[in-house]
Amino acid sequence: MASVTDVRDSGDLWRLTMEHSPVGMALLSTEGVFLTANRALCEMLGQDVEAITSLTFHAVTHPDDLELVVKSVREMLIGEVGSFRMVKRCLRADGSAVLGDVSVALLRDDDGQPLHIIAQVVDLSGRHALEQRLDAAEEEIEQTRIRAEAVFEAVDAGLLLFDAVGNTVALNRRQREMMAIAFPDGYGGAAGQTGLVFTEDQSRPLEAEEMPSTRAAAGEPFEDAVVWIGAEPRHRRALSVTARPVRDRTGATVGSAVACTDITDLVRAxxxxxxxxxxxxxxxxxxxxxxxxxxxxxxxxxxxxxxxxxxxxxxxxxxxxxxxxxxxxxxxxxxTTGTPTADRYRIDLAALLRESLAAAEVDAAGKDVHLVARLPEEMPVVGDGMQLRHAIDNLLAHAVASAEDEVRVEAALTDRGRHVALSVVDDGAGVADRDGAVLFGSGLFVEQDTERERLPTAGRGLRIARSIIEAHGGEIHVESDLGVGTTVRVGLPC
The missing domain is CATH 1.10.287 (Helix Hairpins)
Known part of the structure; x- marks a missing residue:
C-alpha cells in the first residue's frame, strides 16, 4: 500500500510536471469549471490563472465547436467513453481563435464516480499556418509548372533538356518535329545519336562527337551552331543550335538545355x-x-x-x-550578311588619297569648290586598298556635298607614330551636330534625317566609311558646327 508521503510526492510531481509542460494542461470540475491551468495554457488563451479559474470550458470554446465538445464530455461522464480527442478552436481573451489539439480524460474515485476532468491542449496554430503556407507554395509551384509547360510547348523554337549523363529529360512539340526529320528511324533519347544531321556547308554528316547534343551533354556552352537536317538537300532545314549547362544551387552541373531555331528561310534569303x-x-x-x-x-x-x-x-x-x-x-x-570585307596588304595611303582627290575634282569643279591637299610623298599602312579608297571617296563626297560654292575642302595626312591621322575639313554650312550623332545615324541602311536630305551621301556614306575604318581597327570622329563647317578625323593603325 502506498504511504501518505508517496501520495503527496506523487501530487507534487504531477503539479511540477504540469507547470513546466510546454503543452497546455488544465484540471476542470465535472461541471466544466477550470480549477487550475498551467502557464502554457494561460499563454495560449491570453489569460492569467486567476481569470481562467473563473471560466468554464464553454467560455473558451468556439461556438461552432461547442455542441460537439459538450456531446463528447457527456458521453465521457456517463461512461460511454473513457476519454476523447479532437481538434477544436479555442477562444482567447481578445476574442481571437487558436486551433488546438485537445485530449480529455476523466479521473474517477475508487467507486468509479467522476472526480475531475484532465485536459491537454496542443497549440496547432503554428503548424496550421505552416500547412497553409505549404499549401500556398504547392499551389504556386503547380501554377508555375503549368505556365512553364504552356510556354515550353508553345514556343516556336525546339527545346531539349538533358540530365547529367546525357539522357533526354524533356523535349517540346517543336523539337519532336525536328527530331522526326533528323532521325526518321527513331530517336533513342540519349545525347550523341547520329542521323541525318549535316555540317553548315552540308558537305558531310556530323560524327557523334560533333553532334550538338554531344557537346551540350558534355557541359559545353555554345550558341548559334548551324547544322542542316533532312535527307534531300533541297528539302533540308537549317537549325541554329544554342546550349547552356544547367546547374543546381551549389553550382554543380546537373544537365544541359538546348534550343534549336529553324533559320532555313533566313539562310535561303x-x-x-x-x-x-x-x-x-x-x-x-x-x-x-x-x-x-x-x-x-x-x-x-x-x-x-x-x-x-x-x-x-x-x-x-x-x-x-x-x-x-x-x-x-x-x-x-x-x-550585313557577315561576308569578310577587308583583305589586308601593304598599301600607300597617300597615293590612295591623291586618287580620291583627283576623282572628287569632278564634283568639286561643278560646285566651284576648291580642294586642298596636305600630303606626304608616301604613307605606308596595312589594309584593304579598295575598301579604304571607298571610305575616303565617301568622306570627300560628303565634304564636297556639304560645301557651298566657292569654299575650301582640305584633306591632310599626318604620321603620328603608331597610327596615321587623316582629316577632311570643309568650310561649308555645317549642321547643329557637334558629336556627329545625326550624321552617322545608327545603321548602314537607315533612312537619312530630314535635315540632311539635301546631302545625298551624308548619312549612308559616313556610316559606311565608319564601318570600313572600324573594320581596320581605326577610329573616326565627326564634328560639325552650324555656319562653321564640318571636320572628319580618322585614325588608322600603321
Whole structure:
C-alpha cells in the first residue's frame, strides 16, 4: 500500500510536471469549471490563472465547436467513453481563435464516480499556418509548372533538356518535329545519336562527337551552331543550335538545355541576297567603271565646245555618283550578311588619297569648290586598298556635298607614330551636330534625317566609311558646327 508521503510526492510531481509542460494542461470540475491551468495554457488563451479559474470550458470554446465538445464530455461522464480527442478552436481573451489539439480524460474515485476532468491542449496554430503556407507554395509551384509547360510547348523554337549523363529529360512539340526529320528511324533519347544531321556547308554528316547534343551533354556552352537536317538537300532545314549547362544551387552541373531555331528561310534569303549582290557587282559596277573611263577619254578630246564639255562633265559627275551608290550598296549588303570585307596588304595611303582627290575634282569643279591637299610623298599602312579608297571617296563626297560654292575642302595626312591621322575639313554650312550623332545615324541602311536630305551621301556614306575604318581597327570622329563647317578625323593603325 502506498504511504501518505508517496501520495503527496506523487501530487507534487504531477503539479511540477504540469507547470513546466510546454503543452497546455488544465484540471476542470465535472461541471466544466477550470480549477487550475498551467502557464502554457494561460499563454495560449491570453489569460492569467486567476481569470481562467473563473471560466468554464464553454467560455473558451468556439461556438461552432461547442455542441460537439459538450456531446463528447457527456458521453465521457456517463461512461460511454473513457476519454476523447479532437481538434477544436479555442477562444482567447481578445476574442481571437487558436486551433488546438485537445485530449480529455476523466479521473474517477475508487467507486468509479467522476472526480475531475484532465485536459491537454496542443497549440496547432503554428503548424496550421505552416500547412497553409505549404499549401500556398504547392499551389504556386503547380501554377508555375503549368505556365512553364504552356510556354515550353508553345514556343516556336525546339527545346531539349538533358540530365547529367546525357539522357533526354524533356523535349517540346517543336523539337519532336525536328527530331522526326533528323532521325526518321527513331530517336533513342540519349545525347550523341547520329542521323541525318549535316555540317553548315552540308558537305558531310556530323560524327557523334560533333553532334550538338554531344557537346551540350558534355557541359559545353555554345550558341548559334548551324547544322542542316533532312535527307534531300533541297528539302533540308537549317537549325541554329544554342546550349547552356544547367546547374543546381551549389553550382554543380546537373544537365544541359538546348534550343534549336529553324533559320532555313533566313539562310535561303541570305543566299539570294548574296547572289543579287554578286549580280549587281558584275552587271552594274563593271559597265559603270568602263563608262567613266570612256567619259574621261572623250573629255580629253580636242575640239569640243564648252557646252559639250559642260554636258559631259554633268554625265561624268552623275555616273560617278551612281558608281558610288552601287559601291555603297554592295559593301552594305556584304557587311550585313557577315561576308569578310577587308583583305589586308601593304598599301600607300597617300597615293590612295591623291586618287580620291583627283576623282572628287569632278564634283568639286561643278560646285566651284576648291580642294586642298596636305600630303606626304608616301604613307605606308596595312589594309584593304579598295575598301579604304571607298571610305575616303565617301568622306570627300560628303565634304564636297556639304560645301557651298566657292569654299575650301582640305584633306591632310599626318604620321603620328603608331597610327596615321587623316582629316577632311570643309568650310561649308555645317549642321547643329557637334558629336556627329545625326550624321552617322545608327545603321548602314537607315533612312537619312530630314535635315540632311539635301546631302545625298551624308548619312549612308559616313556610316559606311565608319564601318570600313572600324573594320581596320581605326577610329573616326565627326564634328560639325552650324555656319562653321564640318571636320572628319580618322585614325588608322600603321
Amino acid at each position: 541570305t543566299q539570294v541576297k548574296e547572289s543579287f549582290v554578286a549580280a549587281v557587282s558584275h552587271e552594274l559596277r563593271t559597265p559603270l567603271t568602263a563608262a567613266l573611263a570612256y567619259l574621261e577619254l572623250v573629255e580629253d578630246s580636242p575640239g569640243l565646245s564648252d557646252d559639250v564639255r559642260q554636258h559631259l562633265g554633268a554625265v561624268r559627275r552623275n555616273s560617278r555618283r551612281l558608281a558610288m551608290l552601287v559601291n555603297d550598296l554592295i559593301y552594305a549588303a556584304r557587311a
